[in-house]
Amino acid sequence: MPASLQSSGEFPAGLRVLVVDDDVTTLKIIEQMSLRCHYQVTTCSEATVALKILRERKGCFDVVLSDVHMPDMDGYKLLEHVGLEMDLPVIMMSVDDRTSTVMKGIRHGACDFFIKPVRMEELRNIWQHVARKILNENKEHDNSGSIEDNDRNTQGNDDNDNTSSVAGATKGIVKEQKKRSNLKDEDVELENDDPSASKKPRVVWSVELHQQFVSAVNQLGLDKAVPKRILEMMNVPGLTRENVASHLQKFRLYLKRLSVVAHQQNGMLNTVHGTIESKLAATGRYDIQALAGSGHVSPETLAALQAELLGHPATNIMPTVDRTALMHASVQGTKHSLADDHAVACGQPLVKYPSNIVNNFPQSILKVDDSSSIYGAWPPSSTLGSVSSGRLGVQNNNTLVDILQHQQQHQHQQKQQQSQIHDQNRSINVQPSCLVVPAQSSNTFQAVNSVASVNKDCSFSRNAIIDYSQSSQKSSNSSSSSQYPGGETRATSISPQISSFSVGSRNNNIQQIQNSTLTFGAARPLPGLLPLTLRQVPYDIKSSDSLDEVCLRNLGFVGKGTCIPSFENKIQSSANDFSQMKVFMASNGNTVKEELEEEPSLIRYPNASQPVLQNYPSHDHSSAFT
Amino acid sequence: MLGLGADLLWADMNRLLAFLFHQGVLDEQFLQLQQLQDHTSPNFVSEVVNIYFHESEKLLTNLRSLLMEREFSDYKKIEIHLNQFIGSSSSIGAKRVTSICIAFRAASEQDNRAGCLRALEMLEHEYCYLKNKLHELFQIEQQRALAAGVRYPMQQHQ
Numbered sequence: 089m090p091a092s093l094q095s096s097g098e099f100p101a102g103l104r105v106l107v108v109d110d111d112v113t114t115l116k117i118i119e120q121m122s123l124r125c126h127y128q129v130t131t132c133s134e135a136t137v138a139l140k141i142l143r144e145r146k147g148c149f150d151v152v153l154s155d156v157h158m159p160d161m162d163g164y165k166l167l168e169h170v171g172l173e174m175d176l177p178v179i180m181m182s183v184d185d186r187t188s189t190v191m192k193g194i195r196h197g198a199c200d201f202f203i204k205p206v207r208m209e210e211l212r213n214i215w216q217h218v219a220r221k222i223l224n225e226n227k228e229h230d231n232s233g234s235i236e237d238n239d240r241n242t243q244g245n246d247d248n249d250n251t252s253s254v255a256g257a258t259k260g261i262v263k264e265q266k267k268r269s270n271l272k273d274e275d276v277e278l279e280n281d282d283p284s285a286s287k288k289p290r291v292v293w294s295v296e297l298h299q300q301f302v303s304a305v306n307q308l309g310l311d312k313a314v315p316k317r318i319l320e321m322m323n324v325p326g327l328t329r330e331n332v333a334s335h336l337q338k339f340r341l342y343l344k345r346l347s348v349v350a351h352q353q354n355g356m357l358n359t360v361h362g363t364i365e366s367k368l369a370a371t372g373r374y375d376i377q378a379l380a381g382s383g384h385v386s387p388e389t390l391a392a393l394q395a396e397l398l399g400h401p402a403t404n405i406m407p408t409v410d411r412t413a414l415m416h417a418s419v420q421g422t423k424h425s426l427a428d429d430h431a432v433a434c435g436q437p438l439v440k441y442p443s444n445i446v447n448n449f450p451q452s453i454l455k456v457d458d459s460s461s462i463y464g465a466w467p468p469s470s471t472l473g474s475v476s477s478g479r480l481g482v483q484n485n486n487t488l489v490d491i492l493q494h495q496q497q498h499q500h501q502q503k504q505q506q507s508q509i510h511d512q513n514r515s516i517n518v519q520p521s522c523l524v525v526p527a528q529s530s531n532t533f534q535a536v537n538s539v540a541s542v543n544k545d546c547s548f549s550r551n552a553i554i555d556y557s558q559s560s561q562k563s564s565n566s567s568s569s570s571q572y573p574g575g576e577t578r579a580t581s582i583s584p585q586i587s588s589f590s591v592g593s594r595n596n597n598i599q600q601i602q603n604s605t606l607t608f609g610a611a612r613p614l615p616g617l618l619p620l621t622l623r624q625v626p627y628d629i630k631s632s633d634s635l636d637e638v639c640l641r642n643l644g645f646v647g648k649g650t651c652i653p654s655f656e657n658k659i660q661s662s663a664n665d666f667s668q669m670k671v672f673m674a675s676n677g678n679t680v681k682e683e684l685e686e687e688p689s690l691i692r693y694p695n696a697s698q699p700v701l702q703n704y705p706s707h708d709h710s711s712a713f714t
Numbered sequence: 715m716l717g718l719g720a721d722l723l724w725a726d727m728n729r730l731l732a733f734l735f736h737q738g739v740l741d742e743q744f745l746q747l748q749q750l751q752d753h754t755s756p757n758f759v760s761e762v763v764n765i766y767f768h769e770s771e772k773l774l775t776n777l778r779s780l781l782m783e784r785e786f787s788d789y790k791k792i793e794i795h796l797n798q799f800i801g802s803s804s805s806i807g808a809k810r811v812t813s814i815c816i817a818f819r820a821a822s823e824q825d826n827r828a829g830c831l832r833a834l835e836m837l838e839h840e841y842c843y844l845k846n847k848l849h850e851l852f853q854i855e856q857q858r859a860l861a862a863g864v865r866y867p868m869q870q871h872q
Contacts, residue, residue: 113766113802120750120758157797183800205743205804208750 100215101126104148108138108166109155109181114204118153121211135161139169146174150218153202156182156189164196171197172328175316177217181206197330225314291331297324301335310340720861727854734847737810744807756859760852766806767845773799774838781830792822792830811840 105127109115115131122129130149132138135158142149152170156163167178180193181202190201199217202210293301304321305313315333322332734740751758773795780792796819803812814837821829 109801111769111798111802111805113762113769114805116762116765117747117750117805120755120762123754124750155801157794157801159794183797183804204801205746205807207743208746 103127110158152178723858741809789822
């Protein structure tokens with residue numbers, strides 16, 4: 089906290105400002121203006137020198153005012169360094185008033201953007217950024233709560249009220265975009281051509297890393313944990329404040345969601361459960377026709393789902409369904425028919441599960457990172473994509489979803505075998521353009537290890553879904569056969585491609601959270617934890633010798649948190665699937681990679697789904713990118 | 715008598731300023747500049763403007779030499795120079811120079827060399843005009859300050 093604010097008899101006076109501009113004239117004028125505002129102003133005509141000053145005299149400045157175009161160092165670069173190293177509010181200024189320029193500044197973390205000429209009125213107000221930062225740091229937790237509020241509002245909507253939900257979701261997305269600064273991303277417009285090059289390494293939130301993170305948060309107390317402190321406590325080289333900040337935000341959202349779910353749990357569980365059960369019972373197994381007939385995927389639903397895919401936490405279309413219920417449903421579904429029927433499910437999550445459940449998928453996604461948004465943006469036209477729901481699960485931290493995903497994937501494979509590709513139309517978000525690259529084909533459980541590695545990298549992500557869809561088209565033959573409990577399965581043939589997909593996504597948080605769950609759960613018992621526990625299932629499977637044992641273990645674990653009956657079959661099946669699934673993100677790196685990158689991605693995709701874009705409030709921003 | 719002279723000079727100055735505003739040579743940013751001038755920095759405006767002239771001439775030289783190269787292709791550099799020129803010009807309120815710079819930048823964005831050259835000539839012309847007028851203004855101001863300064867001790871002695 090700057091000294092100036094503490095001795096706040098006359099707060100804005102004495103604000104320590106560093107002005108960086110290669111244009112001496114401007115520098116001189118701003119200096120004079122700052123003096124008029126009674127700021128303590130330091131001027132600097134070179135960005136590199138400015139950075140040096142800032143590093144040497146840490147804590148000696150409250151706010152930085154920096155030009156964008158400077159010969160020795162790009163203003164954005166300086167901004168980035170400042171944001172990462174000293175957590176100071178940075179105001180950019182430029183004569184360039186194009187939206188793209190300003191947007192770039194915002195995305196790099198600028199707290200304000202002045203169009204030159206800078207006026208006295210603007211300068212007189214810059215103290216607000218300092219004050220805001222301090223206040224925000226004091227109650228950062230409340231901040232995340234605001235999103236959650238939005239969330240609750242949306243929850244109030246009826247299931248059918250999809251449009252409004254979408255609107256809510258979009259609003260939320262924008263909000264989140266505003267909140268987060270995307271420092272790592274280079275300008276997307278410039279980089280669309282070559283995504284692989286010049287990307288900074290993403291931080292992979294490995295289990296260990298996340299544990300460190302969680303213990304740091306616990307030590308600090310959730311309310312008082314700010315990225316900077318956490319970073320200090322974690323003391324991990326290479327980790328930036330931004331990484332921690334975004335992870336923290338996701339973590340908080342996750343916790344919040346868990347607690348909300350916990351509240352809902354009691355009331356909702358029965359209903360949903362009943363519905364699903366009855367449906368399942370009636371049909372016994374689903375076949376595609378039945379599904380097609382029964383399920384209507386209205387455009388609204390699609391839109392809603394897409395919005396959900398966007399990964400915005402606020403999107404709870406169906407408040408009533410909670411994860412546990414979902415879990416039950418899925419489990420039961422598995423029990424009843426593991427095989428072909430589910431393939432259908434993969435294809436059309438919407439159809440298969442009563443609409444509420446479908447919507448639920450996204451709900452769990454809540455904490456998802458933005459990358460998911462991209463998916464949402466994909467044109468519905470893509471085929472087979474039904475798997476997307478599975479993807480959703482992956483995105484989610486929720487184990488439930490994961491499991492579902494696994495199942496679906498499994499089913500999907502089967503589906504492929506059956507060559508029921510005709511479902512394609514219903515598929516929601518899969519982008520056709522993604523290429524699946526065959527990796528080493530692993531039969532059944534051998535893959536387990538490799539999978540583990542993948543998970544370690546936390547690379548397992550929604551992308552997987554895409555891949556699947558693609559693969560399904562490609563793969564008609566199968567190498568390995570595995571029996572599914574459902575028995576109905578035809579010999580499960582997994583095409584080599586399918587069997588060895590490795591997911592190359594960044595989905596950083598999801599996987600890691602698992603461990604944290606444990607720790608965290610210990611700290612405060614949340615019923616909502618259940619999903620996390622479940623989540624571990626895949627991991628265990630990987631590491632474990634025998635799947636059955638693993639399953640059992642997991643079951644026990646799950647039971648501890650919340651009693652969910654009869655997972656065995658399901659888990660097993662999912663395990664199988666999982667083991668075989670290494671999703672490999674292949675070419676088409678552009679799209680995928682971009683998506684993976686960071687949240688604001690929505691904007692980048694011009695071909696994004698219409699509903700979402702339309703709802704996207706800030707047109708100016710999006711227009712810049714389109 | 716001398717006080718009267720100062721008042722006249724003051725009126726001259728205002729007339730010239732009004733004229734420059736009317737012509738769109740200057741805008742209200744220049745007034746901001748004038749308001750920043752106070753007893754702690756009595757020559758602030760002329761100091762800043764002189765810095766501006768100094769920088770601008772460097773920029774103009776660079777621009778011309780860039781555009782005169784036989785195989786000219788570095789529009790990016792032109793834009794960088796122009797951005798700086800726009801920044802400084804707008805900061806002192808040199809409105810017409812700024813708008814020509816913007817047109818210049820647009821031409822360079824389109825890789826329009828002919829347009830760039832035309833814009834450069836206009837820019838040089840406009841810059842000279844601005845410089846002359848501002849010098850004129852400063853001269854009047856100097857005389858006025860002088861006149862006022864002379865009057866002040868005289869009043870004291872009386």
